[in-house]
Amino acid sequence: LKRVRTRHFQQAKENGIKITGLTSYECLSASVFDDAGIDFLLVGDSAGNTVFGYDTTIPVTVDELIPLTAAVVRAVNRALVIADMPFGSYENGPDQALSTAIRFMKETGCHAVKCEGGVRSSKQIKRIVRAGIPVMGHVGFTPQSEHGLGGHIIQGRGDDGAEQLLADAHAVEDAGAFAVVLEMVPSEVAGQVTRELTIPTISVGAGPQCDGQLMVWTDWAGFTSGRIPRFVKQYADLAGTLKQAALSYREEVEAGIYPGPEHEYGA
Numbered sequence: 633l634k635r636v637r638t639r640h641f642q643q644a645k646e647n648g649i650k651i652t653g654l655t656s657y658e659c660l661s662a663s664v665f666d667d668a669g670i671d672f673l674l675v676g677d678s679a680g681n682t683v684f685g686y687d688t689t690i691p692v693t694v695d696e697l698i699p700l701t702a703a704v705v706r707a708v709n710r711a712l713v714i715a716d717m718p719f720g721s722y723e724n725g726p727d728q729a730l731s732t733a734i735r736f737m738k739e740t741g742c743h744a745v746k747c748e749g750g751v752r753s754s755k756q757i758k759r760i761v762r763a764g765i766p767v768m769g770h771v772g773f774t775p776q777s778e779h780g781l782g783g784h785i786i787q788g789r790g791d792d793g794a795e796q797l798l799a800d801a802h803a804v805e806d807a808g809a810f811a812v813v814l815e816m817v818p819s820e821v822a823g824q825v826t827r828e829l830t831i832p833t834i835s836v837g838a839g840p841q842c843d844g845q846l847m848v849w850t851d852w853a854g855f856t857s858g859r860i861p862r863f864v865k866q867y868a869d870l871a872g873t874l875k876q877a878a879l880s881y882r883e884e885v886e887a888g889i890y891p892g893p894e895h896e897y898g899a
């Protein structure tokens with residue numbers, strides 16, 4: 633089983649083969665997704681919401697993400713594992729960004745890192761890439777700057793928005809990133825970015841013209857409670873399945889049905 637490498641992302645774009653990614657935060661889901669042939673697993677700072685129970689990704693730290701990333705790396709044989717650099721771990725400049733990326737590489741065994749921001753993060757991306765660490769960029773809606781952007785707002789709308797998005801995407805490519813996430817961007821604009829860039833674009837709510845797709849796995853599997861963004865398609869009803877299982881378990885324990893004879897140890 634051949635490991636997915638960043639050069640395979642490039643080949644996929646050139647051959648018109650779509651790239652699939654999911655987030656993952658622990659070994660069990662990672663192993664299942666790897667077996668299913670998902671090309672890359674992002675240990676996203678979305679763990680703030682999906683693992684740690686924060687309202688945003690802003691409080692998430694490197695120390696919180698490192699054990700999750702290491703667990704995902706241990707579980708996969710094929711998928712490329714990408715560590716998401718959390719808010720505050722690269723904004724101070726290229727030196728800080730490289731130090732953070734090196735921590736993820738050494739302490740988790742991940743294969744690449746991701747950071748948010750186009751033009752504003754290009755110096756950081758360049759420094760990390762020059763050290764031999766692949767970087768995935770992330771432009772459009774960037775959750776770590778939700779307050780600066782004024783909320784969960786579609787990016788790249790209107791002439792000015794499209795121009796800014798294109799500038800950000802080009803800045804990421806020019807800095808040496810191997811791929812770039814476009815989050816919550818109109819499909820047409822994402823299509824234009826995808827045609828203009830030589831590196832693959834990965835859609836998170838950026839439509840079908842991108843070179844690949846990525847979703848937060850707990851949203852995608854119907855595990856997340858609460859509001860799910862419009863772009864997410866729910867491929868399972870994990871919350872419903874688990875709730876039903878918990879209800880059945882409680883009923884059976886209360887009724888003396890579980891454990892049955894087949895679950896007991898003899899003397």
Ligand code: KIV
Pocket residue numbers: 655674675676677678679716770813815836846847848
């Ligand atoms: O943290 C995350 O899961 C992400 C993706 C949704 C792009 O950054």
Ligand code: NA
Pocket residue numbers: 676677678689716
């Ligand atoms: Na993220």
